[in-house]
Amino acid sequence: MALLATTKQINYLQVLADKAEFIKMRHPSLIPQGLFHIRWELGITSEKASNCIKFYNEILNKADLELHPRSVVSETEDLPA
Numbered sequence: 001m002a003l004l005a006t007t008k009q010i011n012y013l014q015v016l017a018d019k020a021e022f023i024k025m026r027h028p029s030l031i032p033q034g035l036f037h038i039r040w041e042l043g044i045t046s047e048k049a050s051n052c053i054k055f056y057n058e059i060l061n062k063a064d065l066e067l068h069p070r071s072v073v074s075e076t077e078d079l080p081a
Helices: 009-026 046-067
Strands: none
Touching: 009 046
């Protein structure tokens, strides 16, 4: 018997889905075209919720790197004292 997702998992999943939708409205090219905003509700399995959380985190991390590129310090560059 599969365990159902906790309220905490569902709430976090909804936060991630909302963030993805927010980014999609402003920068549609950063979010996959097949990803549609949905309302997550209790009743899904914990395993499915965990997989969806990983999926959303990967998408949002990739979008974050595009929106906020981090400067990389060269190994030969002198650092300030």
